Amino acid sequence: MDSLPYTVTVTPGVTPGVFVYAVPVAICTQGRGTNGNGTSNAMAHDEGRVVDLQDDTRLNVASLLMEPVGSTRDVELALPEFALDDELVARNVEMQARLTRLQDQILVSAHATGHVQLECVRCLEPYDQPFDQEFTEQFFQTVDVRSGAELAPKASTGAEEDDDEDLRFSIDESHQLDFGESLRQWILLALPMRPTCGDACPGPSITATDENAPASGSFADLARLLDDMDPDTSA
């Protein structure tokens, strides 16, 4: 890419309690670096530049939607913490994405990395499971970007497609595209069904200690008790 990236500072109004990465100052030299009016999301300006999203999963795509089909934006997203469900939290999430404007949607091709603390199924200890996931997702327009008029669903929509409508991702009426739910689902898909902490896993703690441990503890005491009883009962 021949043009310099620029950075948009995002006011962290959406996810309280999560600290914000310092925006790298070195790449703010493009002048229009910060979005000083306090809005809570970044505008995707200017073909060919990289939009940085820090601690926010939402992007205003109005300007991209006003461009011809085939126009693109490159987005880099960084999330120090990202809740996947009630228990799981992904950390140091980084995502690079290319947004391509299509007829009635924006196609997102993304690559996300990070790690999630999981519990090993063998030793039951927590460990950091890295993930590295590539995915594509479609985000459909709901309103016309110039008139604000609601876009009618496809005329050919049948009953079966109605189900898809509920599941598919949309760009909202303020032209906000939110990567969050899609990213959350793809990270969950990237996690192993049977997480294990690696080759150095000590294995289940009970068998590991039982095999080599000297005869002690309640089972050994019981065995000794049975041995003591044996001569008497057999005699």
Ligand SMILES: [Zn+2]
């Ligand atoms: Zn383990």
